[in-house]
Every structure is written in structure tokens, then in C-alpha cells.
Amino acid sequence: MKADVIVIGGGIVGCSTALHVARKGRSVILLERDQAGIRASGVNFGGVRQHGRALAELPLSFRARAIWADLASLIGTDGEFAVTGHLRLARQESDLRLLLLHMQGASLYGLKLEFLDRAALDHRFPWLGPHIIAGTYCPSDGQANPRLIAPAFATAARKAGATLVEGAEVVEATHDGGVFQVAVRDGRRFEAPLLVNAAGAWAATVAGWFGEMVNLVPEVPQVMVTEPAPYRFQPVLGVIGGDLYFRQIPRGNVIFGGGQGRANADHTRSAPLPEISARAAAEAARIVPEIRHLNIIRTWTGVDGDTADGSPIVGPSTTTPGLFHAFGFCGHGFQLGPGVGAVLAELLIDGRSDTDIHGLGIARFVGRR
Amino acid sequence: MNTRVAIVGGGPAGIRAAERLVEHGLSPILLDEAPRIGGRIYQQLPEVRGFRRDGKALYGFEAGKAEDLHAAFARIQPQLDYRPGTTVFDIASDRLITLGDGRREEIAYDRLILATGAMDRIMPLPGWTLPGVFALGGAQIALKHQGCAIGHSVVFLGSGPLLYLAAYQYAKAGVNVAAVLTTAPWLGLGANLLGMAAQAKTAAKGAYYVAKLLSWRIPVIGSVRPARIMGRDSVEGLEVLVDGRLRQFDCDAVALGYGLKSESQLAELAGAQFVFDRAQNQWLPEIDDHGRAVGRDGLYLAGDGAGIQGADAAELRGRIAAGALLQDLGIALKDAGDFGTLKRWHRFRVALEQAMPFPSHLAADLPDASILCRCENITAGEVRAAADQGLREINRVKAATRLGMGRCQGRICGIAGAEVLAAKLGVSVDSVGRLRAQPPVKPVPIEALAGDAP
Ligand SMILES: Cc1cc2nc3c(=O)[nH]c(=O)nc-3n(C[C@H](O)[C@H](O)[C@H](O)COP(=O)(O)OP(=O)(O)OC[C@H]3O[C@@H](n4cnc5c(N)ncnc54)[C@H](O)[C@@H]3O)c2cc1C
Numbered sequence: 001m002k003a004d005v006i007v008i009g010g011g012i013v014g015c016s017t018a019l020h021v022a023r024k025g026r027s028v029i030l031l032e033r034d035q036a037g038i039r040a041s042g043v044n045f046g047g048v049r050q051h052g053r054a055l056a057e058l059p060l061s062f063r064a065r066a067i068w069a070d071l072a073s074l075i076g077t078d079g080e081f082a083v084t085g086h087l088r089l090a091r092q093e094s095d096l097r098l099l100l101l102h103m104q105g106a107s108l109y110g111l112k113l114e115f116l117d118r119a120a121l122d123h124r125f126p127w128l129g130p131h132i133i134a135g136t137y138c139p140s141d142g143q144a145n146p147r148l149i150a151p152a153f154a155t156a157a158r159k160a161g162a163t164l165v166e167g168a169e170v171v172e173a174t175h176d177g178g179v180f181q182v183a184v185r186d187g188r189r190f191e192a193p194l195l196v197n198a199a200g201a202w203a204a205t206v207a208g209w210f211g212e213m214v215n216l217v218p219e220v221p222q223v224m225v226t227e228p229a230p231y232r233f234q235p236v237l238g239v240i241g242g243d244l245y246f247r248q249i250p251r252g253n254v255i256f257g258g259g260q261g262r263a264n265a266d267h268t269r270s271a272p273l274p275e276i277s278a279r280a281a282a283e284a285a286r287i288v289p290e291i292r293h294l295n296i297i298r299t300w301t302g303v304d305g306d307t308a309d310g311s312p313i314v315g316p317s318t319t320t321p322g323l324f325h326a327f328g329f330c331g332h333g334f335q336l337g338p339g340v341g342a343v344l345a346e347l348l349i350d351g352r353s354d355t356d357i358h359g360l361g362i363a364r365f366v367g368r369r
Numbered sequence: 370m371n372t373r374v375a376i377v378g379g380g381p382a383g384i385r386a387a388e389r390l391v392e393h394g395l396s397p398i399l400l401d402e403a404p405r406i407g408g409r410i411y412q413q414l415p416e417v418r419g420f421r422r423d424g425k426a427l428y429g430f431e432a433g434k435a436e437d438l439h440a441a442f443a444r445i446q447p448q449l450d451y452r453p454g455t456t457v458f459d460i461a462s463d464r465l466i467t468l469g470d471g472r473r474e475e476i477a478y479d480r481l482i483l484a485t486g487a488m489d490r491i492m493p494l495p496g497w498t499l500p501g502v503f504a505l506g507g508a509q510i511a512l513k514h515q516g517c518a519i520g521h522s523v524v525f526l527g528s529g530p531l532l533y534l535a536a537y538q539y540a541k542a543g544v545n546v547a548a549v550l551t552t553a554p555w556l557g558l559g560a561n562l563l564g565m566a567a568q569a570k571t572a573a574k575g576a577y578y579v580a581k582l583l584s585w586r587i588p589v590i591g592s593v594r595p596a597r598i599m600g601r602d603s604v605e606g607l608e609v610l611v612d613g614r615l616r617q618f619d620c621d622a623v624a625l626g627y628g629l630k631s632e633s634q635l636a637e638l639a640g641a642q643f644v645f646d647r648a649q650n651q652w653l654p655e656i657d658d659h660g661r662a663v664g665r666d667g668l669y670l671a672g673d674g675a676g677i678q679g680a681d682a683a684e685l686r687g688r689i690a691a692g693a694l695l696q697d698l699g700i701a702l703k704d705a706g707d708f709g710t711l712k713r714w715h716r717f718r719v720a721l722e723q724a725m726p727f728p729s730h731l732a733a734d735l736p737d738a739s740i741l742c743r744c745e746n747i748t749a750g751e752v753r754a755a756a757d758q759g760l761r762e763i764n765r766v767k768a769a770t771r772l773g774m775g776r777c778q779g780r781i782c783g784i785a786g787a788e789v790l791a792a793k794l795g796v797s798v799d800s801v802g803r804l805r806a807q808p809p810v811k812p813v814p815i816e817a818l819a820g821d822a823p
Contacts, residue, residue, distance in 0.1 A: 035765070042768065147768045155758075227776055227812060272808055274459045274466045275822070278473065282819035292819075295812035297776055 003027040003163065005348055006182050006192040008170045008206055010036030012334060013326045014198035015153035015164075016341025017348075019074070022160035024349045029190055030162055031182065033169035037150030039200055041334065043302040044146045045223050045245055045257050047236050048335045049086040050111055051138035052102060054311045056359030057336070058109040063355045064339025065140065071149075071338070075156040079149035080249070085235040086141030087116075087125065089287070090134045095240035103136050113138050127233065129286045143236050143247050146334060153337075170199075173209050175320050194322045194348050201267050201305040203327030210320045212366045214313065216305040219331050220270050222261040223301070224277060226294040228252025233288060244283045254291055256284045261301035272299040306330050307365065314340055314360040316347065324348060325362050372698060373477055375400065375465055377457050377635060378484030380408020381680045382672025384442050385687030386482050391445040393695050398450040398476060400457055400467060406442050408486055408672075409506065410680045411435040412514055420516070427513055429538070430574055434680070452476075458809035460638040468813055473820035480667045480694055482660075483636050484687060487629035487673035490651075492731050492785050496598030496607075497625060498743045504781075505626025509535045518544040520622025524607050526595060528553040528725040529628035530571075533578040533589075536624075540585055547620040548588045550609055552627070556591040557725035565724075568717040571679075588618075595731065598623055627727050629677045630784060634806035636674065640665035645799035648719045649677060650727050651784065652803040658708070660690030661697075669694050682714035729798060732788035741789060742782040744775020749789050756793040762802045763787050776812055779804040 005021050007014045010032030021028040030036070048068055050061040072078045090096045103113045114137045121128055121135055158164050165184075172183040173195060180195040197206040204216035229252050237246040244258040259276035263269065277299055285292040307313060307328040317323035324347060326340050333340075339355070346353035374390060376383050379401030390397045399406075405413040411428065414420055424432040455469035465476045489504035496502070503511070503519045505527055511517055512535075522545040525536040536549045551557060558576060565572040582589050594610035599617075606619045633654050637643065641654035641662040653676045655663040660675065662668035671690035672683035689706035696702060735741070737750030747770050755766045763786060766772055772786045773779025779786070783804040791798040809818070 038765070038768075151769070226815070274461050274475070274808070277459075277808070278818055278820055278822035281815045282822040285815050285819055292816040293814055295776070295814055296809060296818055297812050298774070298778060298807050299809070300807055 001029060001188075002191045003029040004192060005029070005194040005196065006031065006180060006190055007196040007198055008173070008182070009198035009200055009203065010154060010164065010166065011039055011198065011200050012037070012041035012150050012153055012337030013200070013329070013340050014196065015150070015157045016338050017196050017198060017326070017344045018162040018164070018341075019153060019157040019160050020341045020345030021348060022157060022162040024345055026349055028162045029192065030157065030164045031168040031170050031184060031190065032164065032166045035166050036154035036164055040302045040304045040329075041150035041337065042146055043300060044334045045221065045247075045255065046143050046146050046334070047086070047238070047245055047247065047332075048081065048144050049138065049141040049236065049238070050335070051086045051106075051113065051136070051141050052088050052238060053332065054309075055105045055109060057311055058106065058111060059356040060314065060336055060339050060343065060360070062110075063343060064336050067338040067342060068142075068144070068335070074338070075149070075152040077148060077152050079144045079152060081142060081144040082250075083140065083142040084247075086138045087135050087235040087237050088138070089128075089132050089237060089239045091131055091239060092133065096134055098240050099134060099136050111138065112140070125235070127288055127290050129289050131286060137235065141236065143249070170206070173206065175210065175323065178322070180322065195324070196344060196348070197323065197325045197327060200327060201303040203305060203325065207325060207362070210317055210323055212317060212319055212362055214328070214362065214365045215308060216328055218263050218267045219304045219306045220260045220263050220301050221257055221304070221331050222259055222272050222276050222280065222299065223255060223257035224280065224296050224299040226254040226291065227297050229254065229291070229294055232290075237287065239287070244280060244287060246284060246287065254294060256280060258283060263303050267303045270301040270303050272301050304329055304331050304333065309364070312336065312360060313362045313365070314343070314357050315362065318361075318363050318366055373479045374398070374482065374694065375476060375478035375480075376482045376484060377465070378408065378486055378672065378674065379403065379406035379453070380484060380486050380672060380683065381411065381438055382674070382683040382687035382690075383408070383482070383484035384438055385684045386484060386671055386691040387449060388441050388445050389688045389691035390695070391448045393700055396448050396450060398452065398478070400452045400455045400465070400476070402454070402456045404454050406453070407435065407439065409510065411438050412510065413439070414514065414516075422516065431680070438684070456811055457635060458811050458813050460635055462640070468817055471814070471817050473813075473817050480669070480697075481639060482669045482671060482690055482694065483639065483674055484670075484672040484683070485632040485635055485674035487631050487677055488780065489626040490628050490630045490727055490784055491625060491781055492627050492728050492788070493735060493739055493741055494595040494597060494731075495736055495739045496600065498740050499598055499600050499604050500602070501600065501604030501622045502598060503622065503624050505531055505535055505624045508624035509538065512538055512542060518542065519624060520604070520620065521545060522547045522620045523622045523624060524618050524620040525549045525624045526607065526609070527551065527624075527626040527628075528557060528728065529626065530575050530721065530725070531626065531629070533575055533582065536587070537578040537581055540582060540587060546582070546587045548590065548618045549582055550590050550593045550595075551725070552593060552595070552728040552731070553725040554592045555724075556589060565717065565720050567713040567720070571681075571717065628722070628725065629673060631674050631676060633674060634780070634810040636662065636668075636670055637806040638808060638810070639668050641668060641670065643803060646676060648722050650722070650729065650798065652799075659693035659705070660686060661693050678714050678718045682711060682718075685711050685714070727784075729788050729792075732785065733792040735789060741786055742772045742775065742779075744777050744782075745771040747772045747782075752786060752789050753793045756790055761794060763790060763804055764802060766790055767804060773804050778807065778810070
């Protein structure tokens with residue numbers, strides 16, 4: 001089977017890429033090992049933040065944010081996206097420096113943040129624990145429901161004309177005379193002049209087929225949810241150090257995470273670790289003491305890939321014309337996903353994009369080995 | 370010898386397993402959620418001054434067995450590390466994570482016997498979330514454990530042997546039993562005489578309860594089709610179809626239950642594999658004849674937590690699983706266990722499930738507006754809509770609809786949810802999969818979960 005573009009991986013990144021390619025009128029085949037949207041993209045924490053990102057990610061993150069603003073027109077649902085703000089917290093003096101440094105840098109890119117000292121925090125968020133010394137607040141950030149959004153991107157891509165093939169694990173891809181030959185485990189073969197590697201935590205294998213060896217370390221964030229309680233905590237919370245993130249949804253459940261669970265050898269199964277739950281619970285109860293009596297009802301994990309510098313790899317291959325990478329999202333690719341697809345579709349079809357992603361290329365890892 | 374053996378569950382299976390280990394010089398840890406041992410069937414009264422009922426009143430025919438079990442426990446207790454009131458809510462490869470007295474504790478083990486028992490199997494009907502509707506087992510516990518009834522006038526609806534027993538116990542305690550209604554044909558007493566004959570005494574007890582209920586002029590009706598439970602703020606009555614005709618029963622409480630399902634979440638967290646058991650129409654942890662979990666060394670399962678076979682079988686299975694554990698430690702045993710009797714229990718159970726099956730056929734007709742998952746208020750219609758969108762697996766439906774995402778984590782709605790999905794898709798219930806267990810298996814307060822973590 002042939003198409004203009006083949007995408008490997010049916011997470012939010014792959015599906016949004018297929019969606020945007022199809023909307024540009026090109027034929028696209030997406031190959032997904034399991035079911036689209038059930039991996040990291042469907043089980044993540046649901047934070048939709050620009051706040052706290054490495055500066056090189058910000059243009060892409062802004063592009064994504066613009067798409068989030070009108071998600072329903074693109075995928076037929078807003079996926080419970082709500083602009084509740086994001087509050088990034090300092091717990092010690094040394095955090096304060098990092099908080100301010102980021103505020104300065106981000107403002108150069110045009111991200112508006114408010115600095116809140118302890119008195120200002122007390123005024124606006126009186127429920128914060130005593131060990132918080134200050135925070136920065138990003139009013140344009142928010143949260144959404146990944147369980148709904150990841151499958152909705154798949155459905156939208158399909159409706160736009162993309163061919164989604166599920167249960168299709170790509171086991172080999174080669175580039176020969178200007179076309180990519182892509183083989184699936186059950187023997188089916190696909191062909192296209194353009195190939196996108198959006199294979200999530202498993203994408204380093206695909207990159208390796210084209211001589212680009214990247215050290216991608218599995219990241220297994222662990223998240224838990226409480227029974228519903230009266231709605232009270234609006235902003236999404238994060239901390240310097242990243243060891244805790246927290247949000248409450250209007251139906252009342254509090255969702256928070258921190259630390260990592262465990263994954264099996266090929267990262268296809270992951271599970272929570274009890275000691276990590278305990279630590280996250282302890283820190284969550286320090287940051288928002290009022291929740292300490294709430295019951296935890298469920299814990300879960302998912303797998304993403306970590307790069308060495310904590311930012312994703314997005315852009316063209318350094319070895320193979322027509323190949324594009326989008327992986328290594330380091331536990332924060334949910335917000336970026338819709339933007340990555342839009343930018344990649346431009347690069348694939350138009351050959352250029354106005355969104356600046358030059359700091360995210362794979363060259364920063366493969367060159368230096 | 371200092372192999373650390375932990376047993377979860379202080380019912381017939383757990384106690385007999387502990388007893389056998391103690392006979393061979395081991396000192397296992399015995400953990401139980403309840404404040405006193407006995408499990409559900411031989412549950413003891415709270416230790417409150419002046420609150421007493423004699424064994425005969427509490428346990429009926431089974432009083433002797435209850436006494437034996439309590440006595441066996443009293444004999445071995447000095448050799449046990451016994452932890453009552455302790456809920457195991459998560460399991461790592463080498464330790465249990467427990468909650469007792471509001472405190473989290475980790476208990477290391479080398480080998481683990483899970484004897485976690487069973488709970489009611491529910492098929493919803495319109496109105497089942499009204500105050501006054503209780504699970505059958507819950508109704509029985511209220512009477513046995515607290516000495517109170519769930520209402521003044523109670524209808525028992527469901528299938529399975531417990532239905533008649535509980536109704537009998539209620540009537541005997543002086544509660545007005547308005548009716549005993551079962552979806553099973555012939556009251557479930559007819560079919561497979563050969564299988565029933567495998568445990569003739571037990572089969573006879575079932576017939577005895579029914580005869581008693583009838584002699585007290587309580588309507589006992591088979592082959593009913595549940596229509597709805599009525600009431601504004603609480604139960605006021607119940608409607609069923611009998612021979613195609615609508616019949617109404619006034620009542621202020623309903624005890625509802627269609628047999629039992631294994632409590633197997635801990636087995637899953639401990640690493641057991643699961644297989645679908647056609648006779649019992651449910652997913653069960655896979656074990657060998659001795660109760661060893663397939664694919665997970667050092668894990669043993671006994672009693673109703675590993676497939677429903679009842680209390681007598683649970684005692685045997687507890688001894689057998691403990692025997693397997695001892696053998697795996699290299700301890701020679703004179704007898705492996707009473708496999709002959711166990712086989713008869715198994716045959717009896719298969720016959721019972723045939724005679725009093727789970728009413729899968731009701732799933733197709735459950736109205737769209739009926740609540741299926743009561744924690745999250747998810748209706749049958751929402752599950753069917755998910756199927757219409759192409760979802761064919763119960764965990765995907767959970768992700769799309771929130772079915773099974775609430776406080777009970779699908780322990781109550783999981784089975785019916787799978788039946789509704791399968792009926793909608795026109796496939797067998799095993800092909801839609803099974804809700805995966807996620808820790809904690811019971812809700813745990815954040816403060817307790819944190820324990821003394823940094
Ligand atoms: C628990 C958790 C919490 C998170 N919280 C947040 C958050 O709050 N905010 C945020 O922005 N981000 C968050 N993230 C990160 C975010 O979820 C991911 O960065 C993002 O979903 C990555 O999308 P993806 O499409 O690359 O990956 P995935 O969704 O993992 O998709 C990759 C797909 O590729 C398929 N695949 C792999 N190999 C092959 C092959 N050979 N052939 C065919 N298919 C293949 C896989 O089956 C998979 O479906 C979190 C992640 C996790 C796990």
C-alpha cells in the first residue's frame with residue numbers, strides 16, 4: 001500500500017500529524033502497534049502548560065496553545081480543556097532563583113507570567129502549605145482529559161481521510177531510491193516518499209534504523225486520583241524540581257503525580273510502585289494540606305521517553321531525506337502534541353514552517369556521539 | 370526455618386492454611402480486614418458487652434463448622450503473627466502494603482497465600498441505586514454481624530444458594546420476607562441431579578430452606594424477569610415479570626445478588642495470570658490443582674478468591690495450598706490433601722452454576738437510562754454508545770465512559786458492564802476482556818498512604 005506520508009506511532013503526536021497532513025489533501029497511512037491513543041497520550045496527567053518549559057520549546061508550545069484554544073473545531077471535542085492557570089512553586093531559596101530565571105527568559109519569548117510572593121499566594125491561594133515560599137503563575141495554561149483527547153485525535157484523523165492501521169507494529173523501515181519501505185510484523189508492507197517517526201518511548205529504535213543513535217531513557221510517570229471532593233483548587237500546580245504535579249477537576253477528583261513507576265524490559269507494560277505513591281502522597285499533602293483526608297482510589301503509570309537535555313526531538317533527520325522525527329517528549333508532550341502535528345505537516349508538505357523549532361533537532365544528540 | 374509466609378484472609382481457607390503451616394513449625398503472618406476471624410460465613414459478632422447470640426442462631430446448620438474453625442484458630446493463634454483489622458491494599462514483589470488503624474505498614478514476605486474470598490455478583494435493574502437496596506451478602510452480614518435487618522419488609526431477588534439461605538435467616542429472625550424471586554428456572558433446584566448428587570447433603574439443605582420458606586407462606590418464585598425497583602426516595606416496591614405477567618411486591622428493602630465473584634484484585638497485583646472460567650462465567654486467577662499461581666513462584670491461592678466453591682471446599686483448599694507451599698520449601702508431607710472431596714465440590718459447583726446461572730441474558734434488555742456504574746453514574750446507554758463508536762474492550766470503555774473508575778474500582782459494576790458491552794456487540798463476555806486491577810484495591814486516605822514517607 002502506498003501513500004504520500006507514512007507515520008509510525010498513533011499517539012497524540014502521530015495522530016495530529018496524520019490529521020494535519022490529511023487536511024492538506026495528502027494521503028497518509030498511520031501505523032500503530034496497538035490501538036491509537038492508549039499509550040502515553042491517553043493516560044498522562046493532563047497538564048496543558050507552557051510554563052516551565054525549556055525556552056527552545058516555547059515557540060512550538062505557543063503554536064500548540066493556539067490549537068488548544070479551538071480544539072473542538074479540529075477534533076470535534078474540547079476534551080474538557082479548561083484554562084485554569086498553572087502555578088509553579090518554589091519550596092526553598094534556591095528554587096526562587098530558578099523561578100525568576102525562567103520568568104525572565106520566558107518573557108523574552110512573550111510568555112506572560114506573574115510573580116507571587118508568599119503574601120500574594122496567601123491572598124489568592126490560601127490553601128497552599130506553609131513550606132511554599134513563592135510562585136509564578138501562568139494564566140493562559142490549563143488542563144484537559146487525555147482519555148478523551150488522544151482517541152479523538154485518532155478519530156479526527158480518520159475522518160479527515162487518513163488511513164489508520166492499528167495492530168500494525170513496524171519492524172523494519174528502509175530508504176531506497178527516494179522511497180521508504182515499511183514492514184509490519186504480520187508481513188504487510190507500506191511505501192511512501194515521506195516518513196514520520198512518532199513512535200513515542202520506542203522511537204529510538206526507529207531512528208536507529210537510519211543510523212541515528214539516540215539514547216532514549218524510558219520515563220514512567222506515576223499518577224493517582226482521589227475520590228471526588230468539593231471543587232476548590234483551580235490552577236494546575238507544579239514545583240521546581242518537577243517531583244509533584246497536581247490538579248483538581250470540576251467534578252471533584254484531585255489528580256496528582258510525582259516520581260516514577262516501573263516498566264518491563266520492552267516498556268510495553270508499566271505499573272506503579274508503592275513507595276513512589278507514598279512519597280507523592282506525602283508531598284501532595286504538604287503542598288495542599290486540606291487534601292490529606294481524601295481517599296486515593298486509583299494509581300496508574302504510562303511510558304514516555306527522556307532525552308539527555310530534557311527537551312524533545314522534533315524535526316528532519318540528519319541522515320535521511322524525507323524522514324522526520326518527533327519523540328523524546330520527556331513527560332511533557334501532551335501539550336505540544338497538537339502543535340507538533342501542525343508543524344510537521346508544514347515541513348512535510350510545504351517544506352517549511354513559520355514555527356521555530358531549530359533548537360529541537362536530533363543533531364544535538366547524534367552529532368556529539 | 371525463617372521463611373516468611375503471609376496469609377491474606379481469615380476465613381475458612383486462610384485459617385486452615387495457617388493451621389497446616391503451624392503444624393509443620395512455621396509461624397505465618399495472618400492478615401484480615403475484619404476485626405475478628407471467621408471470614409464472611411463464620412463471621413463473629415463485634416466484641417461489645419451484652420451483644421450476644423448463640424452459635425446455632427448465628428450459623429444454623431453450620432454452627433458446628435463455625436465452632437471448629439474458631440477453635441482451630443484459638444489453638445494456633447500463639448504461633449501466628451495475627452493482624453486483625455488490617456487491609457492489604459497493594460502488593461510489591463516482596464512485601465504487602467497494609468492499612469490498619471489508619472496507619473500504613475509494609476510487611477515483607479517470601480511466600481504468599483491469598484485467601485481473599487468473594488463478593489456479591491450484581492446485575493443492575495432500574496431503581497437498584499435507591500436507598501434500601503442491599504447486596505445479598507450485605508443483607509446477610511447486617512443480620513449476622515450487627516443483628517439488624519435491612520428493612521421491615523424485604524424482597525430477595527437474585528439467584529444462587531445464598532438467596533434462600535439469607536431469606537430463611539431473615540424470616541427466622543422475624544423479618545417480613547415479602548417474596549423470594551429468582552431468575553433461575555425451577556428455583557434452580559431442578560437441573561443436573563448428578564452434579565447435585567456430588568454433595569447431596571448440601572443440595573438437601575437448599576431444598577430445606579425453600580421448603581421452610583414455602584411453609585411460612587412466603588412466595589418463592591422462579592424464572593422471573595426483573596423489571597424495576599420502585600420508589601421515590603427509597604424502596605417502595607418491586608416489579609417482576611412472571612410468565613410474562615407483571616407482578617408487584619410491596620417492600621421497603623431489596624436484597625440483590627446473583628451468586629458470587631472472586632475477589633481477585635490482590636492476586637492480580639501479586640502477579641497471577643487470569644483465565645476465563647466458562648462454568649462460573651468469570652475471570653479467575655490461574656492455579657494448578659494445588660493452588661499454586663501459574664507463572665508466579667511463591668504465590669498460592671485458596672478458597673473462593675480463586676473460584677467459587679464454597680466454605681467446605683475453602684477449608685480443604687486452604688490445607689492443600691499450604692501443603693503445596695510446604696512441599697515447595699522441601700518439606701515432605703504424608704498426605705497432599707483431600708482431592709477426592711474437593712473434586713466432588715467442584716462437580717457440585719459446576720452443577721449449581723448451571724442450575725442457578727448468572728443472568729447474562731438480562732444485560733441486553735437493561736434500559737439505556739439504567740445506571741450501571743453507581744460510583745460514577747454511568748448508564749447502560751453510555752456503554753452502548755461507546756460500543757457504537759467502535760470500542761470492543763472493557764478497559765477502553767472504562768477510559769471513554771468512566772465506568773469502573775469510582776470508589777469501588779469496578780468491583781461492583783465490572784461484571785455487568787462487561788455483559789452489557791458483550792451483549793451490545795453480540796460477542797461472548799470473555800472476548801471483551803476484564804477490568805484490570807490498579808492499586809489501591811480499596812480506597813486509602815492520602816495521609817495514611819503517605820505514612821512516614823519523606
Ligand atoms: C503518566 C504520564 C503523565 C504525563 N503528564 C503530562 C502532562 O501533564 N502534560 C504533558 O504535556 N505531557 C505529559 N506527559 C507526556 C505525554 O503524555 C507524552 O509526551 C505524549 O503523549 C507523547 O505522545 P506520543 O504520541 O509521542 O507518544 P505515545 O502516546 O506513547 O504514542 C506512541 C505510539 O507509538 C506506537 N509505536 C511504538 N513503536 C511502534 C512501532 N514500531 N510500530 C507501530 N507503532 C509503534 C505506540 O504503540 C504508541 O501508541 C505524561 C506522560 C505520562 C506517561
